Structures are given as structure tokens and as C-alpha cells.
Amino acid sequence: MASIVNDPNGRKRILFMAPDGKRKTIRLGKIDRKTAEGVCRQVEHLLSARLSGQPIPQETAMWLRTIGGPLQDKLARVGLIEASDAMPTLAQWCQDYLASRSDLAPATLSRMNDTARLLVEHFGTERRLDQVTASDAEAFIHALEKRYAPNTVRRVTGWCRQFFAAAVKSEVISRNPFQGLAATVRPNRSRSHYVTPEEIQALIEAAPDVEWRLILALCRYAGLRFPSEVMALRWGDVLWDRNRMNVANIKTRRKTGEAFRVVPLFPELRPYLEDAFALATPGQEFVITRWRKRRCSMRKMLQQIAHRAGVKLWPKPFVNMRASAATDLVQRFQHYVVTAWLGHTREIAEAHYWQVTEEHYSQAAQKAAQQGAASDGKEVSPCPNAPSESSKNAAPCHLTQSYAMCKSRHSMTSSHPENSEKTGSFPESGAHSGALDPYLTRLIELWPRLTDRQRRRLLRLAERIATVS
Numbered sequence: 001m002a003s004i005v006n007d008p009n010g011r012k013r014i015l016f017m018a019p020d021g022k023r024k025t026i027r028l029g030k031i032d033r034k035t036a037e038g039v040c041r042q043v044e045h046l047l048s049a050r051l052s053g054q055p056i057p058q059e060t061a062m063w064l065r066t067i068g069g070p071l072q073d074k075l076a077r078v079g080l081i082e083a084s085d086a087m088p089t090l091a092q093w094c095q096d097y098l099a100s101r102s103d104l105a106p107a108t109l110s111r112m113n114d115t116a117r118l119l120v121e122h123f124g125t126e127r128r129l130d131q132v133t134a135s136d137a138e139a140f141i142h143a144l145e146k147r148y149a150p151n152t153v154r155r156v157t158g159w160c161r162q163f164f165a166a167a168v169k170s171e172v173i174s175r176n177p178f179q180g181l182a183a184t185v186r187p188n189r190s191r192s193h194y195v196t197p198e199e200i201q202a203l204i205e206a207a208p209d210v211e212w213r214l215i216l217a218l219c220r221y222a223g224l225r226f227p228s229e230v231m232a233l234r235w236g237d238v239l240w241d242r243n244r245m246n247v248a249n250i251k252t253r254r255k256t257g258e259a260f261r262v263v264p265l266f267p268e269l270r271p272y273l274e275d276a277f278a279l280a281t282p283g284q285e286f287v288i289t290r291w292r293k294r295r296c297s298m299r300k301m302l303q304q305i306a307h308r309a310g311v312k313l314w315p316k317p318f319v320n321m322r323a324s325a326a327t328d329l330v331q332r333f334q335h336y337v338v339t340a341w342l343g344h345t346r347e348i349a350e351a352h353y354w355q356v357t358e359e360h361y362s363q364a365a366q367k368a369a370q371q372g373a374a375s376d377g378k379e380v381s382p383c384p385n386a387p388s389e390s391s392k393n394a395a396p397c398h399l400t401q402s403y404a405m406c407k408s409r410h411s412m413t414s415s416h417p418e419n420s421e422k423t424g425s426f427p428e429s430g431a432h433s434g435a436l437d438p439y440l441t442r443l444i445e446l447w448p449r450l451t452d453r454q455r456r457r458l459l460r461l462a463e464r465i466a467t468v469s
Contacts, residue, residue: 002043004036012036014043019050024078039071046080066174088172090127091120097166105250107228115159118144130173132164137177151185158183187351193314194357195220195324203302206309210276211290212301217272219318222263223325223342225251226318227298233287235280238265238273252343261343326353 002016014026014036026043028036045060056064064072064081075081088096094116098109122140123132137160144153161178168176200220207213218224218233228250237246237260246260253259265273276287291298299317306313314320322342326349329338335346344353450458 001047002040004033004040014040016043016047018079019047020079026074026078043075043080046075050080062171087128087130089125090123090129090132091116091125093129093167093172094119094163097163103254105228111155112159112162115156116163118156119160119163129164129167132177134177134180137181141181151188154183154185157181191315192323192355193316193320194327194355195314195321199311200321200324202309202311203305204272206305208301208305209290210272210279211288212305214272214276215288215291216321217269219321220325221266221268222247223322223329224263225322225343231286231288231292234285235277235287236285238277238287240265243270247343249343261340263341323353323355327355327357330354 002014005013005015007013010030012028012031012033014028016024016026018024026039028039031039042060042063045057048054049056049060064075072081072087098104098112098116101109104112119140122143123136140160141153141157144156148156157178161176161181161183164173164176164178167173200216204213204216207216215226215230218230219226224230224233224247229247232248232250233245237248239245243265244262245265247263248260249256249258273287280287286292302317303313326338326342329341330349335349339346339349342349342353447455
């Protein structure tokens with residue numbers, strides 16, 4: 001049904017009769033005969049599917065996903081495939097993918113739109129999805145590293161990988177060029193800061209209204225994520241009689257399957273909740289209402305509050321408030337309790353939240369000083385005749401301890417001979433004598449010189465004799 005025609009200079013084209021009765025031409029350019037025959041065979045399959053109204057064979061469908069965009073355009077122009085079957089551009093695919101993800105949170109969708117914008121800026125609007133290679137992906141990441149922090153680059157890499165992984169899953173392309181590139185965000189302890197009670201109290205006192213004071217208290221004392229969990233908190237979630245509140249798991253509900261978690265109304269938090277509740281209007285649904293639509297300026301406002309309070313604002317202010325809350329709680333409650341309240345795993349807490357504070361260093365120094373004071377004047381001098389512990393063939397621990405105890409008992413009885421008369425001591429050679437048995441003394445002196453094999457033979461011999469006797 002289709003034939004190959006040789007043109008001058010090694011060019012080839014395929015001729016076939018379309019379903020509408022018109023002769024169509026597909027120009028292949030300079031290619032070898034074998035390749036042209038392979039294309040011609042797939043053209044016949046496509047033409048047969050068009051004439052019979054049947055689906056495209058699986059082999060031909062896979063072939064369409066592996067060919068380049070120019071050949072797909074030629075097949076679409078002659079009516080063998082739909083224009084939608086052609087390879088999409090990078091910009092078109094990102095746009096279509098984001099439009100299909102109605103399950104994404106608004107903040108996540110915004111960040112993925114930013115990633116799509118960065119991709120289009122780097123590769124251009126006409127770049128096809130299959131034309132992005134692994135080396136192109138590495139060049140894109142290197143370009144980002146000149147503009148953004150390492151963790152930002154890793155997060156963007158993860159979203160780029162997500163775009164292309166969806167294309168691989170849909171069998172639009174056969175490989176993911178971003179596969180294998182680092183996309184896991186690493187903890188950056190240089191930006192960690194423990195928010196002390198004095199610092200948060202100064203910010204709360206300088207806050208402009210009740211809602212701002214409550215926002216700071218929720219982040220620092222209850223460890224809520226801002227803005228997602230704070231802005232989603234409703235008055236119906238606050239259980240005053242039970243001293244707890246239900247916090248929506250905005251970030252983790254897709255992974256854990258739990259829509260909310262239960263958080264106590266901590267004593268430090270409850271007064272600010274009560275103040276906000278007293279000023280709430282009848283029928284008010286959300287706890288925070290005034291600042292719900294002005295989240296974009298919240299960080300700037302926090303900087304102004306810190307300036308009025310005379311506090312130097314730390315990096316990642318809201319994240320470090322949550323981390324400080326986790327650090328305080330884990331010192332008072334079990335790990336599994338704190339992670340259940342704050343809505344993260346222990347691994348995440350160890351990597352990103354739990355911090356070493358100045359109080360920890362002070363406590364360690366105080367304990368060391370107390371131990372040093374307790375040990376003053378109580379140094380124990382080693383026995384002059386005791387075997388050396390650093391010797392390769394040192395005597396066993398129980399022998400050296402027996403030796404030391406016997407020597408100590410002997411020195412006490414020898415320095416206070418009247419004690420033996422008062423206590424009615426046994427004769428010097430007796431088994432209960434305070435003096436060290438001369439045979440045991442000789443054995444301890446010889447023990448370091450014996451090998452392990454000789455020691456075992458000697459012990460077996462002593463056990464055998466003791467059993468017989």
C-alpha cells in the first residue's frame with residue numbers, strides 16, 4: 001500500500017494512497033534503504049488502522065513514541081496520526097500536567113508552576129519533551145546552582161523529575177533525563193536557631209493585634225506549620241473541655257492517610273487562644289481571619305515586629321519556631337508522643353527539628369563540675385604488688401579484685417591488731433583469715449606468665465581436684 005521512491009542525492013520519500021483517495025507523500029531525506037523500509041512498514045500499519053477503524057498496533061504505538069518530533073509532524077500532516085499524538089513541547093506538557101493535578105495544594109501548585117517557568121526559560125518554548133537529554137538536565141541544574149541555594153536546587157530537581165516521570169508513565173517518552181540527579185533536601189544546620197522563651201515573648205508583646213500574638217504562640221508553643229496549619233485551624237477544632245485541638249494535616253495527609261492530629265492546649269498557648277476567642281464574631285469559622293488573604297506579606301510584617309521588639313530576626317523564622325517547640329517537647333515527653341502531636345516522623349525530627357541548645361551545654365558543664373567535686377580527695381592508689389592491667393597476659397578481673405580485697409583486709413588487721421582480739425579472728429593460715437593465703441599469692445604472681453592454654457588446664461585441674469575431695 002506504500003512504496004519507497006528514490007530521489008536524487010540519496011534522498012527517499014514514501015508514497016501511499018490516503019483514505020480520501022488522494023496520493024500523499026512523506027519525505028524522509030537522506031537515509032539508508034533499510035531505515036526507509038522500516039518507516040514504510042510502520043506507515044502501512046498506520047494506514048491500515050485508519051482504513052479499518054481499528055486501534056494502532058502496539059508495536060507501531062511504541063515506535064511513534066520513540067521517533068523524533070519532525071517525523072511525527074510529517075505523519076500528522078498527511079493524516080496518519082492526530083496532531084495530539086505528536087510529541088508535545090516541554091512547555092505544553094508541563095502546562096497539561098499541572099492542569100490535570102487538581103489534587104495539589106495551592107502552595108505546591110504555585111512552586112511547580114515556578115519550576116515549569118524555569119524549565120521553559122532555559123530550554124525555550126519550542127523544545128520538545130523528547131529532546132531534553134540527561135546532559136541537558138545536568139546543564140540546567142548547573143545553571144540553577146549559580147542562582148539559588150543548594151536545597152532550592154534539589155527541590156526544583158525533584159519537581160522536574162516529577163514532570164518527566166509522568167511523561168514516562170504515560171509512555172510519551174521512554175526515559176527520564178532527571179533520573180539519578182540529587183533531589184533530596186538535606187538539613188542545613190547553619191540556618192537553625194533555637195527560639196528562646198525570652199525572644200518569643202518579646203515578639204508577642206510587640207505584635208500589633210490578638211491574631212498576630214496567637215499566630216506566634218501557635219507556631220512556637222504548639223509547633224503548627226505556617227501558614228497551612230495555622231490558617232486552616234477552626235474554632236470548631238478547639239475542644240476547650242478536653243484541653244486539646246484537632247489540627248488538619250495539610251502536608252502529610254496524603255502520606256499518612258490521617259486527616260487531622262490531636263494537639264494539647266499547652267498552658268503557654270491557652271491564654272492567647274482565649275483572648276482571640278473572646279474577640280471572635282458570632283459564627284466566625286476560622287481562628288485567623290484578618291490575615292488570611294495577606295500571607296504574602298507576613299514575613300515582612302514579622303520583620304517589623306522583630307524590629308519593634310528589639311530582637312534580631314533569625315533565618316527561617318516560622319520553621320525555627322516549630323523546631324524549637326519540638327526541641328522543648330522531646331525533653332518532657334516520649335519521642336513517639338511528640339511526633340504524633342507535631343505530625344512528623346522521628347527521622348525528620350532528628351534531621352531538621354531537634355536542636356542542641358545553650359541549656360544543654362550548661363547542664364553538661366554543671367554535671368561535670370559536680371562529678372569533679374565529688375571525686376576530690378578520693379583517689380585510689382593501685383596496689384604495689386597487683387598485676388598490671390595493661391599486661392598482655394593480665395590476670396582475670398576476679399583474681400585482681402580478690403587480691404586487692406585481701407590486701408586491703410590484711411593491711412587493716414595489721415595496722416589495728418586489737419581488732420582481731422575483739423572480733424575473735426581465726427588463725428592466720430585459716431580460710432577466713434585476714435591475711436592473704438600464700439598459695440593464692442603465689443598463684444596470682446605466676447598467672448600473668450601463663451598462656452591461655454596453661455590457664456585453662458590449671459583451672460580444669462583445680463576443678464577436678466575440688467570435685468574429688
